[in-house]
Amino acid sequence: MNQVDLFFMTLTTGLMVGGIYALIALGWVIIYKCSGVLNLAMGELTIIGAYVTLTFYQMGVPFVLAVVISLIIGLILGILTERVFLDRLIGEPILTVIMVTVGLSFFFRGLVEFIWGTDTKVFTPPVFPLKPIKIGFLVVGSVYLWSFITAIVLLLILVGFFQYTRWGLAMQATADDEMAAISLGVSARFVYAAAWAIAFMAAGVGGSLLGNINGLNISVSYLGLLVLPAVVLGGLNSIPGAIVGGLVIGVLQNFAGAYLSQYFPGGVKQIFPFVFMVVFLLFKPYGLWGWERIERV
């Protein structure tokens, strides 16, 4: 394979994985925008959805239907999580809220391992054909292509939901100014619950797609954590930022795997997004499109 081919292959694979990251990152940003919760349990939300999909798929349910069931369960779990744990924490200091999500991540992780074990599970029979697809001179694994298409479609649906539906507008209003939204009759509690439900569902779909690429085990939750570099890159409260950030992180990660691993053998592909994030934070702490906060005494 020559250098040009390698470059474009890496770029396309990166973009396609990045699509999935973008989807999960969008879920994260929605929670942050609407309720101000910085969620560190995103990795666990990802694997819960993925395992539910896998379970139903193994039982013989078609993949799309399995994803829909996982969406419904994600919706219920999201609302429950918000009502039981996070509803009581509105207005608490940032560390408290973050640590509750960390506690939740421990809780969910233990639960997932308890129910499904720690062995890698694969979708059998494979959902997507193993044969790669050729587009022009590019060769792309069909898993990647379909994941990318699904992620983009869902992203469009979510963005449309925010721009054009009544609920979406209510959520945007709450994100913009909570007091004003409440005084205009928007139920803030409903918006919080909806934000968590959407995040759970987006992460679940993302997880189901990621699980198709390399099989599913607890370390997929690490991929869910990659949303953090993505949202930092885009700015914490920017929806377009999350999408761009997800795509960029996917591309960067694959480039690091392709070009840097000969100099630094080992897991440079997994680490690079975080190194990039630290360096990026030093120069642009509010990301590309995040709101800059000016502090005064």
Next chain:
Amino acid sequence: MAKGFLPCGTYHQDYLHDHAWWQTKFVKGKMILLGIILFFVIPHLDPYWVGVANMIGYTILGALGVDLLIGFTGQITLGHAAFIAVGAYTSTLLVLEFPWPHAFIHMGIAYPISIIVGAIVAGLWSVLWGLPSAKVKGFYLILTTMAAQFVTVNFIITQYVAKIGGRGQAFSLPPGTIKFGPWVMDNPIRVYYLMVILVLLCIAIVANLLRSKPGRAWMAIRDNDIAAETLGINVVLYKLLSFFVAGFIAGIAGAFWISNLAAISPEHFPWSWSLWLVGVILIGGTGSIHGTIFGSMFMVLVMEFLQMGILPLADIYPQLLDKFFFIKESTFGLAICVFLIFEPNGLSYRWWQLKNYFNLWPFSY
């Protein structure tokens, strides 16, 4: 948290008295009693429980640094296990690979030196990852400390450090290599004595720092860093000092813990251990040293009792034993959530209330 009420008839007349560690004779007596229990009672318990006490001590040493950063300086860290790992690996490598003169090995000072070197290396590594704190704070600082964890443990240590000497992933520590003076660290009781001394030393260091200039600067930064800067405190310097001390204690924790292990591998220092330490100080109460101690005791003992409760059930459900670890994780997560929601000041607040109640008992009005 304000200081507790003093017993009737006790008044401070100068700052020296106000800042004294042991303010009344009664407190002094309690501390002597505690010393007797620590040095003469616990070592004679069943070795299993001495092992549990060692685990508590390790948790205290780890959580002390986290408490210094989160509770006193306000720099939230979620990557403390990385610095514990640095201390542990530095110490192990020094003991195993460094060409010590024979006299040193014979006298058993290789390990004590390696503890100090490990602590300093971990402190410097912690300062390196604390550098972004000059520019970012809050959630962004959390992310950089997370990056510290992943880069240090999952990449540098797993891929490079663990391969030094070609031993494969786990460094085995042959029996007899860890020697502290004339004592070979081969049973829990000796490890226990080392632990008690290290814990007491570290607590003394931190407590003294907290009642002197650096401690006051740290608390000012925690309460409002911009206001602290206008007061003439060198914010960056004191933040980095805080990172150094926290990393130093983490290094001691790591270097101590190898005396209790037969082999050391990167899996001993996962990200969940960092989160666990933060959870411990939240349960104990942030910003108080005895909160750290209570939190460590609470978490370790709850897990022990959980295990004891589950063992009898294992006859009926054999899989339960394999899955114990997951139950432990879930319980820990729930405990953090419940404490933060219902008892945000932690166990140390209850302790404070209890103490005040008995200080003025029975006429509290």
